[in-house]
Amino acid sequence: LRTQRVEVSIELRKAKKDEQILKRRNISLHVREENLSLGQDKPEEIIHLSLEKIVEAVNGNNPKLQLLATQATRRMLSRQKDPPINQIIELGIIPRMVEFLSYADNAALQFEAAWALTNIASGTSEHTRAVVEGGAIPVFISLLSSPHMHISEQAVWALGNVAGDGPLYRDALINSHVIPPLLALVSPVTPVGFLRNITWTLSNLCRNKNPYPPLDAVHEILPVLICLMQHEDKDIITDSCWAVSYLTDGSNDRIQIVVDTGVLPRLVELMACTDVVVMTPALRAIGNVVTGTDQQTQAAIDAGVLAVLPRLLRHTKPTIQKEAAWTLSNIAAGPCQQIQQLITCGLLPPLVELLHKGDFKAQKEAVWVVANFTTGGTVDQMVELIRSGVLKPLLNLLSARDSKTILIILDTISNLFMAAEKLGETEKLCLLVEELDGLEKIEDLQNHENSMVYRAALNIIEKYFSGEENLDLEPQTGQDGLYDFSVKKQDFNF
């Protein structure tokens, strides 16, 4: 059976480093400062105001002071280290800043306010909530259509942060019709930098589960994403791949929507990209697709995934190895025709290598590949598997420090024995297992603390390395002291 990406609600490890960023603060400046200077007489006028002064100016009616105060706020929020988001929120000026967003006649103020709010929304959930509860969503959405590109770009960014907070705000944005004006910004003449922001925001609109984004929204966004994926800019490609990876991380009908766009060949092409940043989300997306139905998996195979996987299984980065092996494990969970393609495309040698010397995380997934293979494969395919030398590294992993992995290996060994029985080659397999020091390991596992593990080991030993049976029913003894031969008739129906 194919396994969905496991939803770990509990994580002991550090948060993963190669995930896409959920929220971003705008701290890169120079380009923007220049843009800003177009609407301003003096470009770099740094003024420091006390917090009290800021509150006073923002709440006052002097447009010049309003601008200065808002700008000062934005500067504080844009500094590299420890932006005082909490303090700014506590000032209670967010509603006022939201109001500034609608001052269409004061572009400079609109922009500064948008920027400041963007950076507030980039913080924790609580921070984002402060912005949303300040009423920012509808105003930002209308700013998407602002005649000033730098303002609409800032709005895109702010909305991206809001969407990134989670499914609740994401759907609030979608329900406020964020998508049409956002998509309208995508055109052949849109500058690359702007396009990056749009792509990132779109990806956040595709992200998160419980619930998934509404299907209508997905249908709306997807064609644009597919176009963006053809772009030559690396960041745009990467973020659109992330978006697709989110859309495929779900039920089969959601996967189908993506498959129907015909994007799989492009994803596979990107999976083969040497740049890890691009490869990671593309692999993720394809990995998700093959958790789907046999047909969906076949679509990924037809797109050439099997030709790319060997290289990824041999990748130096453990997380890539692991993800590739996970993908392969789901292909191996398919019908025997797909397993055959896996063999034909030469996946067994890199699989064996990975089992042998991969990182432990990847080895665990590789064990699943073998386990699934032996569950669905034909006898001939199992023979092929054994020939590829899988047994040695597999048996070595019986000394892994992970009960689940050990159990899966034991199940796999049972599967292999069942195949061997069909071929009448049980004894050969017994010898092979013993030769590779597997017997000793399995015997040892009969003392394992985990009862399922020791039972599985015991079972193999009893069945293939010794052999015993159990009894069941009983008759009676007659008067002569011998067994009584007597039967009561009943109605039979087989």
Add this chain to the structure above:
Amino acid sequence: MELSDANLQTLTEYLKKTLDPDPAIRRPAEKFLESVEGSQNYPLLLLTLLEKSQENVIKVCASVTFKNYIKRNWRIVEDEPNKICESDRIAIKANIVPLMLSSPEQIQKQLSDAISIIGREDFPQKWPDLLTEMVNRFQSGDFHVINGVLRTAHSLFKRYRHEFKSNELWTEIKLVLDAFALPLTNLFKATIELCSTHANDASALKVLFSSLILIAKLFYSLNFQDLPEFFEDNMETWMTNFHSLLTLDNKLLQTDDEEEAGLLELLKSQICDNAALYAQKYDEEFQPYLPRFVTAIWNLLVTTGQEVKYDLLVSNAIQFLASVCERPHYKHLFEDQNTLTSICEKVIVPNMEFRAADEEAFEDNSEEYIRRDLEGSDIDTRRRAACDLVRGLCKFFEGPVTGIFSGYVNSMLQEYAKNPSVNWKHKDAAIYLVTSLASKAQTQKHGITQANELVNLTEFFVNHIQPDLKSATVNEFPVLKADGIKYIMIFRNQVPKEQLLVAIPLLINHLQAESIVVHTYAAHALERLFTMRGTNNTTLITAAEMAPFVEVLLTNLFKALTLPGSSENEYIMKAIMRSFSLLQESIIPYIPSVITQLTQKLLAVSKNPSKPHFNHYMFESICLSIRITCKANPEAVGSFEEALFLVFTEILQNDVQEFIPYVFQVMSLLLEMHKNEIPSSYMALFPHLLQPVLWERTGNIPPLVRLLQAFLERGASTIASAAADKIPGLLGVFQKLIASKANDHQGFYLLNSIIEHMPPESVDQYRKQIFILLFQRLQNSKTTKFIKSFLVFINLYCIRYGALALQEIFDSIQPKMFGMVLEKIIIPEIQKVSGQVEKKICAVGITKILTECPPMMDTEYTKLWIPLLQALIGLFELPEDDTIPDEEHFIDIEDTPGYQTAFSQLAFAGKKEHDPVGQMVNNPRIHLAQSLHKLSTACPGRVLSMLSTSLNAEALQYLQGYLQAASVSLL
């Protein structure tokens, strides 16, 4: 029960009585305690006693009783009453930790166990303060208390090492980490600091090191499932300290004991485990630290002595290196020639040395020595670890390592040559080194199966092994003799045959050695050589090649059984068996003497059978003697009966359970040797064989069935005439067997023999009942095994009594029964039948149903005719199971299916496969074609029209093939 002094007093009395050696006093007291344990306050009374009783025995007894009480009662099982009342539960949880911590060690251990049992059920949800309570104690500064907490924590957390990942488990671990990881880390640091402050205080150090061991164990448990964020962030602290602890030494912690590992060894050993855990699972994060650990562990190995107390540490440490050196990205840590040389010289070679302890075992505890050395139960030994390291290093550095060791081997051999009697251990190490270097894969059955091509095994054999074995004195340097013999044994597939032939007389000679290990190895080596395969599945060593040695071989083997310590030596007995099997008729001249010796042995060991393998091979040898002799001279069976029956009678009368299954098998073999009517001596035994008490022992069933089959084959008519009243009892046995899923196939063996051999009229009245019984099993608990046997049986019945008789008896049990069985059982399941003879019986039976059963042609059963034919063609065309079972000569006790201590099937008592349709039908496909032809002649047009309308094309094509082969056509 109230918490009163009176009750405490009563309880004390009863607890005391439970310690009484007299069961008349002890049992009632135990009963009483069980009867009151359901009362409220009972556990609290126990806790009070274990704390406050004046007598230490009562304290201990109360603590043990308390722990057992918790073990039996704490768990709340769904749908069962809660056995401990809630207020007691609360009181126990509130008091047990401080009580445990303030108790002396003996009681502390019991309470700590109890806490972990409670914890397994209640922690963390129902015992939320436990963690805080424990962590708070870390501040106490009292290391007796701290160790108590650590021990409890260890017993609570160690399950993280083997349980499957689950949300529930990980939630618990996370909770534990949040509360425990930081305090544990601080405690770790503080303890290490205290160790340096108290570096000169032996008793303080002991306590502190006990803490460190427990902390290291907790580290292992907490890091087992995944690398926790906390420990990743604090890896520097932990690993740096672990590393320095590995290199630490303190005279005060060294123990004088040579056997028992001291605290320092235990700690370092656990640190090796921790490092190995990280290296295996968290390689990416651990990489920066790994080289340091490799160096430290290797230095540790270089400086650790040969004493037994270091064994676990050394083997753990070596295993760590062995697992790391196989990893491609750490190859560089080892590849320098100097490093390799130094590992070989300082780590591997010293740990391969034959130590005083080994020498002691060789002489005084040979059985254990043999088990370890020969059967590989040496997992934790130093030699084994060193051997694994050699194998690991050879993965990348086979050439250099072989080169380095060759130099070593040569110099050790030279040392030996200078003064053999002093330096013989050098040669032992040299042989061991060559062996571990050369062997890449090994099985019990074939010895070494893959060898290092860089080692010239034959040359070493000729130059260094043979000379030792050729020496005139078999008792000189016994260890080296054993080494040499073992060398031949494990490299038997690598050394050329002519060298093996040279070795054989040398091995025979060493059967006389006084050393148990040496003559045992000699016997074992001979046995293994005799089991080697040559071309055409024959033995490599032929009887002709052995001809010159027959007498001396048999003499020495039987003489070896008289050597002290080897009177029941299974290796020797197995060698006897294998020699008989190999030599066949050339042993006949020696049989009179051999059988006398074997029966004497049998008589002696039947007093107290203790060596199952020895006994098994002894009976095999007896069977071989009978078979080989009677094959040449069938009349000889009488003399065997004469020699054996006396002993057999004694075994049966004394009910020597281990031997009875063997006796039945030998009797079956003897009975089958008789060509004429069954002798009356056997008939007298027949009623006794039906006694239920015999059939209640599972081990008796297969040989008894076999024996009854022999009775039926040779004496069915005698039974029908002289013992007709026993037929119900015989069928009762069948019923007994058929009722059991495990034994039903045995029931069918018996039934098949009854149907095949008994005169039909003698079983007429029981036939219907037999089928009803089978249908009952089929209806209520059918298994594939049962169905397979059932199908074979009904087809055999059909062959013996005719298809019409089969249909009639089925339909007389219940209308349309025959059709139901055809449709639901025969047609869908027939493909499952396996075995050549079984398939043939089914084919012939079904052919009869198709062609000799009128109701199949003219009743509603007609619709089943085509499906049945199709099923039969399917049976024919299934891929044939063409595996040839091993010839019995090669069979090993471990290979015998169904081997268990209760029943051991004797390979050499084995009966030939019996084919009841052998003469009647040669080729069942042709038989089908001919039968169809006959049928179509009887009713022209019918068969053809049925075939053409409904048989599928593929089946039709096969059928046409059969018709062609039989040169017949259908009308």
